[in-house]
Amino acid sequence: MIVTVTMNPAIDKTVEIGKFEYSGLNRIKSSISDAGGKGINVSKTIKHLGGQTTATGLMGGNSGKIIENAMRELDIPSDFVWVEGETRTNMKVLDADGNVTELNEPGPVIQKEAVDTLLEKLEKLAGPDTFFVLAGSIPAGVDSGIYGTIIERVKKKGAKVFLDADGELFTKALAAGPDYIKPNRFELEQYFSFEGHATDLELVEMGRKMQAKGIGTVAVSLGGEGALFVLEDTALKAPGLKVEAHSTVGAGDAMVAALSYGIDSGFDIQKCIRLGMATSAGAVTTIGTKPPTKELVEELMKQVELIEL
Numbered sequence: 001m002i003v004t005v006t007m008n009p010a011i012d013k014t015v016e017i018g019k020f021e022y023s024g025l026n027r028i029k030s031s032i033s034d035a036g037g038k039g040i041n042v043s044k045t046i047k048h049l050g051g052q053t054t055a056t057g058l059m060g061g062n063s064g065k066i067i068e069n070a071m072r073e074l075d076i077p078s079d080f081v082w083v084e085g086e087t088r089t090n091m092k093v094l095d096a097d098g099n100v101t102e103l104n105e106p107g108p109v110i111q112k113e114a115v116d117t118l119l120e121k122l123e124k125l126a127g128p129d130t131f132f133v134l135a136g137s138i139p140a141g142v143d144s145g146i147y148g149t150i151i152e153r154v155k156k157k158g159a160k161v162f163l164d165a166d167g168e169l170f171t172k173a174l175a176a177g178p179d180y181i182k183p184n185r186f187e188l189e190q191y192f193s194f195e196g197h198a199t200d201l202e203l204v205e206m207g208r209k210m211q212a213k214g215i216g217t218v219a220v221s222l223g224g225e226g227a228l229f230v231l232e233d234t235a236l237k238a239p240g241l242k243v244e245a246h247s248t249v250g251a252g253d254a255m256v257a258a259l260s261y262g263i264d265s266g267f268d269i270q271k272c273i274r275l276g277m278a279t280s281a282g283a284v285t286t287i288g289t290k291p292p293t294k295e296l297v298e299e300l301m302k303q304v305e306l307i308e309l
């Protein structure tokens with residue numbers, strides 16, 4: 001079973017207006033709201049691919065209820081720890097000039113008790129058949145070492161962990177030895193304080209250094225250029241698939257979702273990679289963070305090329 005953990009969920013609201021009136025009245029022409037946050041997006045994509053997941057994490061207030069309802073409608077079981085305060089609403093304002101103005105709420109400040117309750121919940125869910133996906137940022141009040149703590153606790157019970165985070169959150173979690181990570185080029189170069197644009201082989205070298213520290217598979221996503229996969233005994237490059245890009249937001253989440261689904265289903269690693277490449281390329285053809293259809297994913301899987309490095 002795949003359990004996604006979203007510490008900092010959000011309602012992603014996209015509104016369309018006419019010309020932007022600074023300091024004036026802006027009437028909204030259309031408005032779309034989606035349940036968001038990286039872990040939740042991963043759950044939605046897994047569901048689309050035909051997999052099963054439970055979404056957990058921290059949730060608050062009326063917007064939390066809206067997200068919970070949206071998950072119910074998508075038939076995704078959710079099991080959140082409820083906190084005081086209101087889960088974030090992040091608004092993207094699209095104006096007639098094509099500009100996007102973002103207005104993001106801060107979200108609730110989390111009390112230690114809520115984090116402890118979440119840790120207990122995750123430990124209860126953990127077992128040899130549980131695959132955790134830890135993805136995205138954390139809200140105020142939560143220690144940046146939280147992902148490391150979660151990894152340690154659930155790995156003790158035999159669970160596997162896929163980590164997708166950046167900055168301090170990423171760095172601190174690595175010591176706990178996640179089984180899978182998916183930094184993008186920038187996150188990996190930043191971690192190694194690498195100056196300039198690393199070559200494929202330099203990126204593989206960085207992946208190997210991470211494995212030497214106890215991390216399992218390292219997937220390095222390269223946006224439109226595709227991705228690299230540093231496996232136990234080999235490294236593979238999958239060049240980016242040629243698709244019409246509409247929105248690259250959430251491409252990384254789609255990759256994480258598809259890899260997790262493939263691994264948890266017991267597919268061989270090459271099939272997991274094909275699925276990851278196809279699902280993430282499919283995701284950029286849709287607007288916002290909407291997952292691609294299964295048909296498109298199947299079509300794109302045939303186009304994935306794997307090159308040994």
Ligand SMILES: Nc1ncnc2c1ncn2[C@@H]1O[C@H](COP(=O)(O)OP(=O)(O)OP(=O)(O)O)[C@@H](O)[C@H]1O
Nearest residue numbers: 184221222223224226227245250251252253280281
């Ligand atoms: N323009 C594109 N064309 C084709 N595929 C793409 C494109 N952009 C992204 N992808 C696919 O999506 C994967 C993940 O993209 P990217 O490296 O941008 O992730 P990310 O930076 O982690 O994104 P996120 O903002 O979701 O965290 C890539 O490895 C690639 O397979």
Ligand SMILES: [Mg+2]
Nearest residue numbers: 164184252253
């Ligand atoms: Mg990312």
